[in-house]
Amino acid sequence: MAIDEAVFREVQDRRSPPTIRFYGWSRPSVSIGYFQDLRGEVDLDACRRLGVDVVRRPTGGKAVLHGSDLTYAVIARQEEPFFQPGILPTYLAISRCLSRALRDWGIPVDYAEDGRPTGGELLAASCFAKPSRYELLVSARKICGSAQARSKGAFLQHGSILIDFDALRSIEVLRGTGQEQERVRMLAASVTCLRDFQPVDGETPLRLSRSLEEAFRGEWGIRPAAAGLTERERALAERIGREKHASGVHPGFPTAGENDEPI
């Protein structure tokens, strides 16, 4: 995620092109939103016990337990032709691409109409407890959570598409009120994942990323070119990583299993 932030800074300053990245996680990790209270919303003892890293995103929103998901980042200036200005129109433009890919996989996704709390304070820390407008739902259950950061006419949208989902593990690492069993039941009832629709295996993230790339091409009429990081992006990502290490929050960089190749 430090790489995403570095590319975001470079796109803001018009030194990097619009970028789409897909990646997985070498270790299970919780990412928390920019403004979330780390100790108030994440059970750090449980994370340590379960071998779960914690990273802070530059984007907003609530906590996500990564590991059985495909994470995406879309980074662009808002004057690109696919985007109307504003947070929600950008959600919609990206959700159109994501939904196209998921429908190609036979998953009947719809857009959330409005924020719908599904667990109140019981699940307050979890991104997947509450869909925001234009996030993707299947039969009212969330399959993808997304969040944005915006600055200087550019945006970074992060999202997590669930390939598999372990409600118990999410509840173990995220704080909430009430009985654990009830929280697990409520979270499981509000979330779905690819595995609910078809068998998944170790190749699923790669196949899904290819479908998503195809959907972005088809929806926006773009021809993305595979490329590694620029020298500036790499140096900036390393600096952001060092700074966040110094602040006591792991930045998620570098992660050995992370696919560094933007398309």
Added chain:
Amino acid sequence: MKAFPDDLYYSREHLWVRVEGDMATIGITDYAQERLGEVHAIELPDVEDEVERDEPFGNVEAVKGVVELIAPVTGEVVHVNEDLADDIGIINSDAHDTGWMIVVAMKDLDELDDLLDARGYQDFILDEGEVD
């Protein structure tokens, strides 16, 4: 109905500036708060911090988007609106007055020349196609 008071300067990053002597009071515009929706959280600099024109000085979060606040002028922060800690809703309900964010002792009053007046700001958001 969006408000564009005539006695304010406006930045292209959707902040307003009220100038008294070399002091600049800064907040987000009514137009910006309407676009953002309900603001949930804010991060501002401390008194005596320096802010630099065109560089971030804070963040606001609304509806799952974190938006950086880009300084319209350079200077030292001399006041921070502590009322926001008690009621962040005033950013939405009274963006141009009690929802102010910081006061900066400006280092270079010429920077004001690069800001927009009320008419210029309305033209700017029309040009950007940003009016609903």
